[in-house]
Amino acid sequence: MMTTRVLEGLGRFYIGLLLTFLYLPIIIMALMSLNVSPFYQLPFEWTTEWYASLWQNDQLIAATWNSLEIAVITTIICVVLGSAASLALYRYDFRGKKFLQALLFPPIAIPWLITGTAMLIFFFGVGIGRGLFAILLGHVALALPYVIVVVSARLQTFAPELEEAARSLGANQWQVTMRVTLPWIMPGVIAGGLFAFAVSFDQFVVSYFLSTPGQTTLPVEIYAAIRKGFTPEINAVSTIIIVVSMALMLLTARFFKFGGEK
Amino acid sequence: MAAQGTSRSGLSSALPLLAPAYLWLTAAIFLPLSAMVFFSFMTDLPLSGKPWAFTLGNYAAFFSQSLYLTLLLASLRLGLEVTLWCVIIGYPAAYVLAKVLKGRSREAIFLLVILPFWSNGLVRIFSWAMVLREGGILDTALNAVLPFKINIDLMYSYPAVIIGLVHSYVPYMVLTCYLTLQAIDDSLIEAGRSLGASRLQVLKRVIIPLSMPGLVAGAALIFVPVVGSFMEPRILGGRTGTFYGTIIEDQFVAVFNWPLGAALSFILLAVVLVILAVASPVLKRAA
């Protein structure tokens, strides 16, 4: 069992390395939010002025709230619609199923630039125009394929015998879904939700085309600010978001077990 | 062991579950994209007030100018490299998460891996500039540790683009692989070991095949967007940062040639779909 110990130790070390890699730019981003120079110039000079001026920056704050609201709504809609669709694709066979599965790829494959421009024109022609509602429409559409792909991947590991067994015991379709299938695919659903949130919250291109002054999202504001004159207020708001998300996530982990333990 | 759902009543039962999602996709994506397909066959947009006509010229341009093919190949190569790195880096991490870590620490680390997703992409890229440039974090750190002086300037180069993209997309791979790895019953692994199989054999014959769906899903979610990406290549790639995605962007931002931009994108879509169609049975057979 020595090798197992060694391997496990190596494994943990590896995860540590990976986390270092993942967080290196984030730590820098946070550090630079406390640095005086607006150009990431070293030497490092401590300041909290960027956080202070952030509170005055109504535009950035409004955009942040918009992003959060849209991301939350997008996640909820995507998780419900996406899980339902995945279940259908998993359970049933019908003509055109392959086609429907293939249809999930254009939204991911086509550069968001094209999709964004296409939405801009189409929404304009149809009367939806631009603004937060249009952005929501776009975000859900972009995130749905991710949820479906992820939940489907999880469903692939599901043993259909479990559903059969439950059915033979007299459960109806709804009960089977709720009591047997759903708990199993819950990690997939949650993962899909996390994806959907990330896709929506960090979505830039489509939001850019569909936003109007006063109805923008955070990535759009950041992009505009970078072109105009970068200030580390952007770092400040990004750092705040990461810290808050981390706190929320760790709190959720405390109370919900979603690792799919049997 | 195929874990497919059993054939049941078919479309009529599936419809209520499928309809909301696909209706939304139709309204927000497929209809607009159809309009774009329409545009890709025009000489000019009706919007521009200029006379327009139908033409195959935009698609023909792809074949007549070697520029586009060269860039498409470069982008495909970029996609492949990034996906491969994500597999190499992400799969072991997912395995450790799924099999080695347990309980609270597993969940906490899992969330920590996902968290960088939620940081803003643009700011992340700028932060990489600080790490990779000459006089940046990497350069300074290495010089402090190594006995001899070296000059690391990775910024504005192909490696920088790879690093930036891998950093952005590896959580996808970790996540999807985790989902399928975690579903593998430990008793299967124990059974294999007790029958005398070595760790490597268990890995090859049991674990990898069972987690294949996760790998394939992750690869698809990474390969596809990377091929069309333009932000990371532009910012991190410097003068070598021209890829298929940036060329398409130019058609919308530098000139008013949406028909060409649309045609180029649909060619990209077709190529990607072909690759996925060819690759997935191959991978499934390997399972």
Added chain:
Amino acid sequence: MRMPRLTAFLTATSVIASVLAASAGEVHVLNWKGYGADEPWAVEAFEKATGNKVINDFFNSEQEMLTKIRTNPGLYDVVMINAAFNDQAMAEKLIQPIDVSKLSNYANISPDKASSPMLDHDGKVYGVPWVWGLTALAINEKSFDKPPTSIAEMWNAAHKGRVVIRDDAVEAVQFGAIATGQNINDIKDMEAVKAKLTSLMPQIKTFWSSENDWNQMVASNQIDIGTYWSGSADRAKTHFKLPVSLVIPQEGAVAWLDAFSIPAGSKNVEGAEAFINYMIDPKFYVEWVTKVGAPVSANTKAVEALPEDAFNRKVMGDPEVAKRIQFQAPITDKQREAYLALWQQLKVDVK
């Protein structure tokens, strides 16, 4: 007899109120972000003076600007169009003629700009000259003992890997034209331009697309020299305290003229005229230059209101400079696409 008088009074009041309400309307402005029209103190001053409310919208490229006007007819009242694009906007009937008699400051616009064929068509004014500037060279003062005078400095091997150029096909081709001694608006020898730019490629570190890119790189001492806008170089030096100097090479520089136009279908032409008049007003200009930094005003009185040693007055007003700069003229879509194809090919061939 009271009722009719009361009614008359009420009617009169409501008419006056509606007239006042109509004149206190909204002015939708479309411009680059951070380019004067959205300065908070300027918006406040204008709103107080005229009772109009200013709503700013932005674009990140001329193509985007045109797209926004095309897809939002009647929304915008004021749009800032580079003079070289005015032709196209007019041809597509996106903008309307401006009654310059309503703009008190128009009389002080420098005559050569006001009569520019780019802005005047059929005897009508389609664009009011606002500011002009150069795309010349800027240097990192730390890398030079003496500022260079020739455009050839960009090809100096000593700067290999520390040169930047803007990622813009038209600008690059016109830069190449100047480097090969040609007229930027009538390039006879494209092969020479192509060869010149090809030899520049190995020198280049990266392409910049916004002021921030340039400033960030010079702040961390990563570049020596590059193309840059005159106003931005000035701003980098005075506002951001960066070691940047503008160099107008003896071979010349590309000059651009920015102008304000009124889109067709604007719902508040009066407000638009008032806003444009404010933008070319010396009071606005002096405050803008001092607080933020700006290109040169097309209004001669506005430039004269600056202190004598001000950059925009001393350097940009120098007749020697005026002799060697070339103003951009309109180019057709086909030409633009040809330039882009050339530029993309250059970028691909680079290794």
